[in-house]
Amino acid sequence: MNPDLELVNCCLAGNSQAQQQLYDRFAPPMLGVCYRYVQNVHEAEDVLQEGFIRVFRYLKDFRGDGSLEGWLRRIMVTTALNYIKSQKNFRAEFEITIAKEESAEELDALERMENAELMALIQQLSPGYRAVLNLYAIEGYSHKEIGEMLDIGESTSRSQYARAKQWLFKKLTHMHSIGSANGRTGSGK
Amino acid sequence: MEEQDLENNFEKLLREKADGFQLKPTAGVWTAVSNSLQSNKHKKRYLWLWAAAVGLLIGAGSATLYFLSDTDVKKTATITEITDQETTSKEIPLPDKQSIITEKEPSHNPETALQVNETKPLLPAAEKEAAPIHKKVTTTTGLKGASAILKSVTSKDAAIPDKAENGSLTFKYIQAADPSQASPQQQDNNNLSIMAIEPLPPSESKLAYENPVAVLQPSANQIPIPSFKPSRFSISGEITPLISWINYGNQSGLGLTSSDQLMADSVSSLNQSNSKPLIGFSTGISGSYRISERFALSTGFHFSKTGEKNQVLQSGLQDFYATEFGSVNNSGGGPTTAANSSETLASARYSWLDWSLKGEWFFYNHPLSRFSLSTGAGVSHFMKYTLSVPGNGEASIVNTSFFKNEQQPPVFHNYQLTGLAGLNYYHTISNHFKITTGLQFKYYLTSVTLSEIPVSAHPYWLGWNIGVVYGF
Numbered sequence: 001m002n003p004d005l006e007l008v009n010c011c012l013a014g015n016s017q018a019q020q021q022l023y024d025r026f027a028p029p030m031l032g033v034c035y036r037y038v039q040n041v042h043e044a045e046d047v048l049q050e051g052f053i054r055v056f057r058y059l060k061d062f063r064g065d066g067s068l069e070g071w072l073r074r075i076m077v078t079t080a081l082n083y084i085k086s087q088k089n090f091r092a093e094f095e096i097t098i099a100k101e102e103s104a105e106e107l108d109a110l111e112r113m114e115n116a117e118l119m120a121l122i123q124q125l126s127p128g129y130r131a132v133l134n135l136y137a138i139e140g141y142s143h144k145e146i147g148e149m150l151d152i153g154e155s156t157s158r159s160q161y162a163r164a165k166q167w168l169f170k171k172l173t174h175m176h177s178i179g180s181a182n183g184r185t186g187s188g189k
Numbered sequence: 190m191e192e193q194d195l196e197n198n199f200e201k202l203l204r205e206k207a208d209g210f211q212l213k214p215t216a217g218v219w220t221a222v223s224n225s226l227q228s229n230k231h232k233k234r235y236l237w238l239w240a241a242a243v244g245l246l247i248g249a250g251s252a253t254l255y256f257l258s259d260t261d262v263k264k265t266a267t268i269t270e271i272t273d274q275e276t277t278s279k280e281i282p283l284p285d286k287q288s289i290i291t292e293k294e295p296s297h298n299p300e301t302a303l304q305v306n307e308t309k310p311l312l313p314a315a316e317k318e319a320a321p322i323h324k325k326v327t328t329t330t331g332l333k334g335a336s337a338i339l340k341s342v343t344s345k346d347a348a349i350p351d352k353a354e355n356g357s358l359t360f361k362y363i364q365a366a367d368p369s370q371a372s373p374q375q376q377d378n379n380n381l382s383i384m385a386i387e388p389l390p391p392s393e394s395k396l397a398y399e400n401p402v403a404v405l406q407p408s409a410n411q412i413p414i415p416s417f418k419p420s421r422f423s424i425s426g427e428i429t430p431l432i433s434w435i436n437y438g439n440q441s442g443l444g445l446t447s448s449d450q451l452m453a454d455s456v457s458s459l460n461q462s463n464s465k466p467l468i469g470f471s472t473g474i475s476g477s478y479r480i481s482e483r484f485a486l487s488t489g490f491h492f493s494k495t496g497e498k499n500q501v502l503q504s505g506l507q508d509f510y511a512t513e514f515g516s517v518n519n520s521g522g523g524p525t526t527a528a529n530s531s532e533t534l535a536s537a538r539y540s541w542l543d544w545s546l547k548g549e550w551f552f553y554n555h556p557l558s559r560f561s562l563s564t565g566a567g568v569s570h571f572m573k574y575t576l577s578v579p580g581n582g583e584a585s586i587v588n589t590s591f592f593k594n595e596q597q598p599p600v601f602h603n604y605q606l607t608g609l610a611g612l613n614y615y616h617t618i619s620n621h622f623k624i625t626t627g628l629q630f631k632y633y634l635t636s637v638t639l640s641e642i643p644v645s646a647h648p649y650w651l652g653w654n655i656g657v658v659y660g661f
């Protein structure tokens with residue numbers, strides 16, 4: 001039997017050890033997912049807690065068609081979206097002043113960046129833009145789906161994603177230039 | 190093309206970085222999740238307890254009904270034969286109630302004692318000369334003041350009621366002139382078998398024989414008969430102490446595709462899991478019309494107070510009061526103490542004016558005691574909402590209009606449809622008065638949307654009523 005399904009069945013039978021095993025296995029990556037949508041770790045833990053309560057409630061609906069991790073991730077994302085939608089500043093805008101397309105330099109900077117550094121960078125985006133960036137670039141939802149999930153138009157999702165990406169590239173360019181300058185300084189010594 | 194590649198690379202890189210990012214949650218998260226799982230288990234256990242309690246109630250009710258209706262049909266009865274020489278007693282088996290055959294309708298004449306139907310002479314003239322033997326039949330039920338059916342298997346013998354006392358019936362036994370005509374079984378039973386002793390309502394009061402040679406009608410002073418008459422119209426007043434809850438639900442149903450639905454589900458499940466019952470009451474008057482022996486229709490007005498307790502954050506109380514009440518008709522003033530981050534129980538109370546129409550089916554009809562099941566529907570007018578937090582003040586909204594939803598935000602709609610059901614017992618205490626008591630249940634059917642989230646809230650309560658009925 002699929003080990004994921006076996007674990008799910010044990011959880012459904014009320015086996016508390018299996019429930020904790022499921023939690024221990026998936027809580028760290030899921031907290032990473034939650035963290036990408038909210039402002040800080042404390043909020044991310046709140047979302048994770050609500051998400052796992054929901055996971056155990058709906059566990060009987062998991063058929064094993066896809067991966068368990070994918071199913072959990074979807075619930076976490078939806079829970080996180082619910083959370084940020086309930087926040088007052090969800091629809092706050094931020095100014096994007098530059099309109100620069102991505103280039104190989106920014107991608108290079110992105111590649112060399114640590115996971116945590118990138119996440120910290122994404123954290124600086126406002127909740128709405130952060131959600132669109134996460135949903136489109138990372139989770140792989142279409143703009144139409146994102147529009148439905150966030151109650152915004154498809155074109156709004158598209159433009160917000162473009163702006164979020166531009167903002168990110170601006171930051172990456174800045175970091176790249178600092179990195180290059182440091183490199184030049186370092187080689188000069 | 191190159192631009193597209195760059196964009197794809199950007200998303201791929203971003204995805205890889207994101208997938209590789211993990212954080213270890215603090216221990217408190219699992220504790221909270223685990224507690225939630227435990228509380229769900231407890232809720233399921235409570236459901237079983239409720240089911241068991243309802244089952245017990247139904248079982249106890251059924252048993253009570255069974256014994257009440259069967260007290261007069263005992264498996265044995267004692268026949269004491271009193272003669273000049275000796276007194277002998279023996280117990281004889283009685284058949285099941287089902288075997289009792291209702292006799293032909295007698296010609297009632299309550300004023301006449303032991304009147305004989307003249308179309309069928311009780312006994313041939315010769316047999317009347319036989320010396321009567323007194324036999325005393327004692328029912329062990331302690332049946333009080335009821336009439337009885339007495340059946341004899343003999344066609345030639347006769348048993349004439351002599352007197353009735355509490356728990357016993359004495360009659361004169363007149364033996365047939367030729368005992369040899371009796372069957373062997375009849376002879377075994379000393380020519381007499383008591384088939385059944387059964388109390389009857391006054392309207393059906395009679396004495397009957399299996400193969401009746403006569404139908405004997407007792408007089409009131411020989412066999413006491415309750416004189417209570419069923420009333421066609423009645424009015425009643427009652428009070429019902431109750432326990433009330435609120436059932437939260439998701440108006441749009443469950444599903445993971447719509448974030449709104451999940452939000453609603455999340456809010457409703459949070460409310461549901463924290464919801465605790467509150468004690469309230471319902472009181473009012475109603476009128477009833479008995480359309481047949483077993484059915485009645487009634488309608489009435491009641492004032493009801495229901496509610497629930499739910500968890501609120503101390504730190505969110507100011508917002509909570511502001512959201513719930515705004516500046517509308519806030520008679521309590523809101524929170525008074527400094528906020529902190531702990532949770533506290535808030536009591537929400539709702540006042541209603543209920544009108545209801547219900548049907549009632551009497552499944553056990555007796556002059557002294559009646560049982561019925563009732564069900565019906567009604568409309569409840571929302572009157573007042575009061576929220577109180579211990580140590581943090583109280584606030585309330587009074588709905589001043591019967592026709593519009595004037596309170597903002599709407600707590601409940603102006604009118605709710607309700608469904609009700611009850612198990613009722615009536616006890617006759619005089620010709621006009623009865624007392625009533627029983628289990629009552631009411632559910633507010635109309636969905637209520639709370640704030641902007643499609644969460645429905647249905648108050649419901651379970652109570653035990655006590656009332657007085659005046660029949661005329």
